[in-house]
Amino acid sequence: MTVVNDFIDPEVREAVSGFLGDVEVGLRAAVVSPEPLISEVAAHLVEAGGKRFRPLVVALACQFGDEGDTRGRDEAVVMELTHLATLYHDDVMDEAPMRRGAASANSRWTNSIAVYVGDYLLARAAAIAAGLGEEAVRLQARTLAQLVRGQLAETVGPRGADPIRHHLRVIEDKTACLIATSARLGGMAAGLPADQIAALEAFGTSIGIAFQLSDDLLDIASESAQSGKTPGTDLREGVPTLPVLYALAAGDTGADSQRLKELLTSGPLTDDALHAEALFLLRESAALKQARETVHGYAEDARRHARALPAGAPRRTLETLCHFMAERTG
Template identity: 55%
Template sequence: MAPVSLGVAFDDPVLEKSVRAGLETIEAALRTAVSADDEFVAGAARHLVDAGGKRFRPMVSVLAAHFGDPTRPEVVSSAVVCELTHLATLYHDDVMDEAPVRRGAASANSRWDNTVAILTGDFLFSRASNLLADLGPYAVRLQAQTFERLVVGQIRETVGPQSGTDAIEHYLAVLADKTGSLIATAAEFGAHYAGAAPEIIAGLRSFGEQIGVAFQLSDDILDIASGTDESGKTPGTDLREGIATLPVLYALRSGEAGTARLRELVSHPLTDDAEHAEALELLRTSAAMAEARETLRDYADAAHQHLADMPDVPARDALNALTEIVIARTG
């Protein structure tokens, strides 16, 4: 197994060594969790694990655990539960989105078919449940509550905002459910199973929710701002499919002179290559993009604020640095 890439600079070498060891243990446990006697099932379950990924949720879990005793074995098991849940949702998301690529590789539904992708996601959920059984009622209940939010968020995204509901408020609430909830749970699991005090657990959970939304917003911005494949999918994919992320929602709401052409373009799926390129160029220099960056900064600032009340330990500095990396990746 290749060395784990931390993706964040540590000022404390002792913390860095401990975090690296924790993530390597989680990675090994994750690969064990997706193994199966059936060769086809094992290959399908490993598909996204082998494709890599940022392992953002395990990182949050491990750092949260450093507000207590990070060596407790439940820290690893609960982090694997969160990552398995995340991976399972990706299999299902790709089916709903008809996505051909995930993490730079063919998506499971593209490589096999929708049925295999859905069932593989279900298989990963079952493996997460098996680990939860050993962790006990606290973990089972928290996972159930988190899973409910994941599903509700997906339903709300699919149905769209109801009449009289602000589209931007609706979108941010969907992100809180679909992304923020699981990262919040990753933080809570890490702190809880490390034996941190209740007020620290609550603060880290709130931090996780805020940085979770910020993380997804940074992906939204990166999908437009990047000229490369940094987001793990083809840039402008959401635009091409007519998915209105935050920059597009701000553009649609804008009444400024000179934005009529942009609003016209982003009001429908952009299957025409020339229109797609034009919309990307207009969005990149638009006030809507600047407003989306400001919203990202607001969520990051809220995450920092929750950390301000935490004990002054090296892990707090690392979580603050991780928050700034979420912003910096958008350029």
């Protein structure tokens, strides 16, 4: 279920909540197919819920338009369908058994069915975008190309490039590009001038990177399942998140730093004792603080772009979102 977060200004909260409710209806309608199996598998992740962050960004951008404007719902559906399609494909590539607390589509059905239904969601998104005009189609195609580029870059690795720079570029291409396009489409639906649409898109890129990085930090820093998964999951699976990359690049020659590097370079930490040791050392390391500072930097950059937008409740909400994103990791 979509929940309007507390950071949304009271003056626009009701409008945003209604917008997101309409998007839920649109998503459920979009995944219906004459073929029952397609409908069942396509609805799997829609019904599982999620943050709906991309529709939220569209909704917030739309608030800069005329009061009561109902445009932007289809744009939000296009973005969320595109996002969901990538999750079906990612789970196949990662051989993931779970997604959003339920069995992943690939484990519940098969890899082939999950891939085909991901393709179906992309086709449905394209069909809806076609009804929004040529520019919306062009933006969705550009975003898909960037998503593929990011996925490919993640798959092949840095290949001699700086691992930290490579990691941040992958996040921009795989995650932030959808959020940036969401902001742009919302600004277009609101009828904003070109300079303000550009500011929204730049905001979306920066807040999108902060969003993904903060999720990765929660996986390390949270004592609960605040991140939506068991803390330390990325560490256990050998996923190189930003704190890990900072720890590996650190010049600290202390015993704790060296031991952490030894653990992090030993592969996936499937042994419970070694995993707990690495998680403790990483939580106490300067690398985690450095990663938090990086999140704060992207959040502040997003705030700077938001300040180019008209003053009022929508801008206050974007600025509060920046603060929320910077502080959610502690």
